[in-house]
Amino acid sequence: MSAAQDHIREQLIEARRNQILDATAKVFAEKGFHRATTKEIARAAGVSEGTIYNYFASKADLVVGIMTRLAELDALGEELAGALQSEPREFFIAAFRHRVNRIRQGQEMLQAILPEVLTSPELRESFYRQYVLRIAEMLEQYVRTRVELGDIRPVNVPLTVRALQSIFVGLFVMRILGDEAVLSGWDDVPEVLATLIFDGLCPRPEEVAG
Amino acid sequence: MSAAQDHIREQLIEARRNQILDATAKVFAEKGFHRATTKEIARAAGVSEGTIYNYFASKADLVVGIMTRLAELDALGEELAGALQSEPREFFIAAFRHRVNRIRQGQEMLQAILPEVLTSPELRESFYRQYVLRIAEMLEQYVRTRVELGDIRPVNVPLTVRALQSIFVGLFVMRILGDEAVLSGWDDVPEVLATLIFDGLCPRPEEVAG
Amino acid sequence: MSAAQDHIREQLIEARRNQILDATAKVFAEKGFHRATTKEIARAAGVSEGTIYNYFASKADLVVGIMTRLAELDALGEELAGALQSEPREFFIAAFRHRVNRIRQGQEMLQAILPEVLTSPELRESFYRQYVLRIAEMLEQYVRTRVELGDIRPVNVPLTVRALQSIFVGLFVMRILGDEAVLSGWDDVPEVLATLIFDGLCPRPEEVAG
Amino acid sequence: MSAAQDHIREQLIEARRNQILDATAKVFAEKGFHRATTKEIARAAGVSEGTIYNYFASKADLVVGIMTRLAELDALGEELAGALQSEPREFFIAAFRHRVNRIRQGQEMLQAILPEVLTSPELRESFYRQYVLRIAEMLEQYVRTRVELGDIRPVNVPLTVRALQSIFVGLFVMRILGDEAVLSGWDDVPEVLATLIFDGLCPRPEEVAG
DNA sequence: AATGAATGAGTCTTCATTCAT
DNA sequence: CATGAATGAAGACTCATTCAT
Numbered sequence: 088m089s090a091a092q093d094h095i096r097e098q099l100i101e102a103r104r105n106q107i108l109d110a111t112a113k114v115f116a117e118k119g120f121h122r123a124t125t126k127e128i129a130r131a132a133g134v135s136e137g138t139i140y141n142y143f144a145s146k147a148d149l150v151v152g153i154m155t156r157l158a159e160l161d162a163l164g165e166e167l168a169g170a171l172q173s174e175p176r177e178f179f180i181a182a183f184r185h186r187v188n189r190i191r192q193g194q195e196m197l198q199a200i201l202p203e204v205l206t207s208p209e210l211r212e213s214f215y216r217q218y219v220l221r222i223a224e225m226l227e228q229y230v231r232t233r234v235e236l237g238d239i240r241p242v243n244v245p246l247t248v249r250a251l252q253s254i255f256v257g258l259f260v261m262r263i264l265g266d267e268a269v270l271s272g273w274d275d276v277p278e279v280l281a282t283l284i285f286d287g288l289c290p291r292p293e294e295v296a297g
Numbered sequence: 298m299s300a301a302q303d304h305i306r307e308q309l310i311e312a313r314r315n316q317i318l319d320a321t322a323k324v325f326a327e328k329g330f331h332r333a334t335t336k337e338i339a340r341a342a343g344v345s346e347g348t349i350y351n352y353f354a355s356k357a358d359l360v361v362g363i364m365t366r367l368a369e370l371d372a373l374g375e376e377l378a379g380a381l382q383s384e385p386r387e388f389f390i391a392a393f394r395h396r397v398n399r400i401r402q403g404q405e406m407l408q409a410i411l412p413e414v415l416t417s418p419e420l421r422e423s424f425y426r427q428y429v430l431r432i433a434e435m436l437e438q439y440v441r442t443r444v445e446l447g448d449i450r451p452v453n454v455p456l457t458v459r460a461l462q463s464i465f466v467g468l469f470v471m472r473i474l475g476d477e478a479v480l481s482g483w484d485d486v487p488e489v490l491a492t493l494i495f496d497g498l499c500p501r502p503e504e505v506a507g
Numbered sequence: 508m509s510a511a512q513d514h515i516r517e518q519l520i521e522a523r524r525n526q527i528l529d530a531t532a533k534v535f536a537e538k539g540f541h542r543a544t545t546k547e548i549a550r551a552a553g554v555s556e557g558t559i560y561n562y563f564a565s566k567a568d569l570v571v572g573i574m575t576r577l578a579e580l581d582a583l584g585e586e587l588a589g590a591l592q593s594e595p596r597e598f599f600i601a602a603f604r605h606r607v608n609r610i611r612q613g614q615e616m617l618q619a620i621l622p623e624v625l626t627s628p629e630l631r632e633s634f635y636r637q638y639v640l641r642i643a644e645m646l647e648q649y650v651r652t653r654v655e656l657g658d659i660r661p662v663n664v665p666l667t668v669r670a671l672q673s674i675f676v677g678l679f680v681m682r683i684l685g686d687e688a689v690l691s692g693w694d695d696v697p698e699v700l701a702t703l704i705f706d707g708l709c710p711r712p713e714e715v716a717g
Numbered sequence: 718m719s720a721a722q723d724h725i726r727e728q729l730i731e732a733r734r735n736q737i738l739d740a741t742a743k744v745f746a747e748k749g750f751h752r753a754t755t756k757e758i759a760r761a762a763g764v765s766e767g768t769i770y771n772y773f774a775s776k777a778d779l780v781v782g783i784m785t786r787l788a789e790l791d792a793l794g795e796e797l798a799g800a801l802q803s804e805p806r807e808f809f810i811a812a813f814r815h816r817v818n819r820i821r822q823g824q825e826m827l828q829a830i831l832p833e834v835l836t837s838p839e840l841r842e843s844f845y846r847q848y849v850l851r852i853a854e855m856l857e858q859y860v861r862t863r864v865e866l867g868d869i870r871p872v873n874v875p876l877t878v879r880a881l882q883s884i885f886v887g888l889f890v891m892r893i894l895g896d897e898a899v900l901s902g903w904d905d906v907p908e909v910l911a912t913l914i915f916d917g918l919c920p921r922p923e924e925v926a927g
Numbered sequence: 928a929a930t931g932a933a934t935g936a937g938t939c940t941t942c943a944t945t946c947a948t
Numbered sequence: 949c950a951t952g953a954a955t956g957a958a959g960a961c962t963c964a965t966t967c968a969t
Contacts, residue, residue, distance in 0.1 A: 247489060
C-alpha cells in the first residue's frame with residue numbers, strides 16, 4: 088500500500104509539475120524569460136508563487152524543466168532509428184515529416200526557451216547536446232552509410248548534416264518571426280524540402296528530355 | 298564655418314555612438330540583453346553611464362541601434378542585385394559566400410540582438426522586415442525568373458526561398474551553440490551548400506554512369 | 508469563514524496602509540516630497556521598500572493616499588451641516604473651532620502634501636474639489652440664506668466665502684512658516700476671527716456710546 | 718572710462734541674471750522646482766546650462782534669486798509707511814489694493830517659489846523674515862496705535878494682523894488652485910475685504926434702522 | 928503541501944554640476 | 949564669457965525568493 092501511495096504521490100507531483108510548466112511555457116513564449124514574472128506564471132498555472140518553488144528550485148530551473156520535457160516528448164531518436172533502413176528519399180521525407188510535426192507541437196515550449204538557451208552558456212551546452220549533437224551524429228552515420236552504398240552522392244557529411252538540421256532551426260525561427268509563407272505553407276514543408284535537398288534545384292537532363 | 302563645425306560635430310556624434318554600440322554588442326553577445334547592465338556597457342565603452350543616455354534613449358534603444366547598424370553594414374541587397382544576372386550555380390555560390398562572410402563579420406552584433414529580437418514583438422517585426430522579407434522577395438523574384446527560363450526546376454518558390462534563408466539562420470544558431478563542425482568548416486559552407494541545394498543529394502545517372 | 512478571513516485580511520491591509528501613510532506624512536512634512544526617499548519612508552514605517560509598493564502604486568500615490576485619508580478624517584461637511592441652523596455668530600465660532608482643530612490634527616499630513624499639491628496639476632484639481640470647492644459651496648449657501656434673512660449684511664458672497672476659507676489656508680501656511688504669534692495663539696484664533704469677521708474692526712457707535 | 722565700463726558690465730550682468738530668472742520663474746511656476754530641469758530653464762532663457770552656473774551658484778540659488786527679486790520689486794514697506802497716516806478704512810483699502818496688485822504682478826514668481834519655500838527650512842526662515850514678519854510688525858504697530866486712538870476696536874493685535882496677512886496668502890493659494898471666483902473677482906477683492914474686515918458681517922443697528 | 932506578504936538586492940534612468948574648448 | 953558633452957551619484961521601482969501561517 089505504501090508503494091501504491093508513493094505511486095499516487097509521484098503522479099500528483101508530476102501532474103503539478105506539468106501544470107506549472109505548461110503555464111510557464113505559455114508565459115515565456117509570450118513575454119520571454121526575463122519579462123515573465125513568477126507571479127504571472129503562478130496566476131497562469133492557478134497556483135501561488137510559493138508553490139512553484141515547491142516544485143522547482145528557481146525560475147531558471149523552469150527552463151530546464153521545459154527542456155527536459157521537450158526531450159521526453161521528443162522521440163526522434165527512435166523514429167529516426169526506425170527509418171534508418173529506408174531508402175534515402177523515403178527516409179528524408181519521413182524524417183522531415185517528423186520534424187515538422189514536432190516543431191508544430193513543441194512550438195510554444197521551444198519558443199519559450201530558445202532565446203534563453205542562446206543566451207546562457209550552460210543551457211546552450213545542455214541544449215546542444217540533447218537536441219543537436221545527438222541527432223547530428225545519427226544523421227551523419229546514416230548519410231555516411233548511404234554515401235558508401237552509392238545512394239547519396241559523396242558530400243561533406245558533417246556540414247551537409249548541419250545544413251539539414253539548420254533548415255529546421257531556421258524555419259522555426261521564421262515561424263517565431265511570423266513569416267506568412269512558412270506559417271501557412273507548413274504542411275508542404277516536408278515535400279518541398281525533400282525535393283530541394285534530394286533532387287536539387289538544377290533541372291535534370293533526363294527530366295528535360297522527358 | 299558653421300557648416301563645417303556641424304559636420305565635425307556629426308562625425309563626433311557618430312563616432313561616439315559607434316563606440317558605445319561596439320561595447321554594447323560585445324556585452325550583449327556575452328551576457329544577453331537582460332543580464333548586461335548599463336554600468337557594464339559603460340565600462341566596456343570607456344564612458345560613463347550618463348553618456349550612454351546622451352546618445353541612446355534607453356537600453357532597449359541600444360538593440361535598435363545595433364540592428365540599424367547591421368542593416369547599414371549589410372549591402373546584400375546591392376550585391377545580390379549585381380549577381381542576379383549570373384547563372385544559377387554562380388549566383389548561389391556568390392550569394393552563399395556573401396552571407397557566410399556577413400555572418401562571420403556580424404556575428405557579435407547578431408548574437409547580441411537575436412534572442413531579444415525573438416522575444417520582443419516590435420523588434421521581431423522590425424527585424425523581419427529589414428532582414429528577412431526584403432531578401433526573401435528578391436530571391437523569390439530571381440528564382441521565379443529562372444524557373445521560367447528553365448534554369449531551375451519548378452518548385453514551390455516561397456517555401457524554397459524560405460528554406461534557403463533558413464539554412465543561414467540555422468547555421469548562425471549552430472555557431473552560437475558552439476557546434477564544432479560548423480565553426481571549423483565555415484569556409485567550406487558556400488560550396489557544400491551549393492552542391493546540396495543545386496545538385497541535391499541524389500546521385501545523377503550520368504554521374505553514376507561516368 | 509472565508510468571509511471572516513476576508514474581513515481580517517482587509518483590516519490588516521488597512522492597518523498596513525495606515526502604518527505606511529503615517530510614516531510617509533512624517534517624512535514628507537519634514538523633507539518634502541522630493542527630498543524624501545522611499546528608503547527613508549520604509550525605515551520610518553518599519554517595513555521594507557518593497558512592502559510600500561505592495562500597498563501603493565508609486566511614491567506619488569502616497570500623496571493621494573494621504574489626501575484620501577485627510578478627506579476621510581474630515582467630517583466638516585456633517586458638522587457644518589449640523590451648525591447650519593445656528594445663528595451666524597454661533598455658527599462661525601463653531602465652524603472656526605472646527606477648522607482650527609482639524610488643522611492642528613492634520614497639520615503633519617497637510618504640510619506633507621500641500622507643496623506637492625500646489626505643484627502638480629492633477630493633485631491640484633483633486634485637492635481643490637475635495638477640500639475647497641465643496642466647503643465653499645456649503646458656506647455660500649449658508650451665507651446667502653442668512654443675507655436674505657437679514658442676519659448678515661449684503662456682501663459679495665463668493666468672494667467673502669473665499670476670504671473666509673483663505674484665512675485658514677493662510678494661517679496654516681503661517682504655521683508652516685513657524686510664526687510664533689500664530690503657533691502660540693492658536694487656541695484664541697476662533698474667537699479672534701469671530702470678532703474680526705463678524706463685528707469688524709470699526710468700533711460701533713453704540714459700543715462707543717456704552 | 719574704467720568706471721563706465723564697469724557700470725556697463727554690471728548692467729549686462731544684471732540683465733543676464735534677470736533673463737535667467739524670468740525663465741526660471743516661468744518654468745518653476747509650471748512644473749515646480751524639482752520637476753524643472755536646468756536644461757529646460759536654459760532653453761527657456763535662451764542660454765546654455767553652463768551659463769546659468771556663471772550667474773547662479775546652484776539650482777537652489779535660483780530660488781533665492783527669485784525671492785530677492787520679489788523683495789526688490791516689493792515696495793510695500795514704503796507704500797504702507799506712506800499710508801500709515803490715513804484713517805483706517807482708507808488705509809486698509811489702500812493696503813489691500815496694493816497687495817492685490819502685487820500678487821497679480823508677482824504671481825508667477827511667487828508660485829514658482831512658494832512650494833519650495835514651504836519645504837526648505839532655510840528658505841522658510843528667509844521668506845518669513847522678508848515677507849511676513851516685517852509687514853506683520855508694521856501692521857501691528859499701526860493697529861496698536863489706532864486702537865489706542867479709538868479708531869479700531871480693541872482686538873488681539875498679533876492674531877488679527879496675522880489673520881489679515883493670511884487672507885492674502887490664502888487667496889494667492891486659491892489662485893494657484895484655479896478657483897474661478899477668486900480669479901475672476903480679483904479686482905473686487907480690496908473692497909470686499911474692506912467691508913468684511915472693517916465693517917464685519919453683522920448688520921449694524923443704524924443700518925437696519927436706515 | 929499551499930499560500931502570499933515581506934523582503935531588499937539590483938538596475939535603469941535622471942539630472943545638477945563641471946570643465947575643456 | 950558661453951557652450952554643451954561628460955559625469956556619476958542618487959533614487960524609484962521590480963521581482964525572484966523566503967518563510968510563517
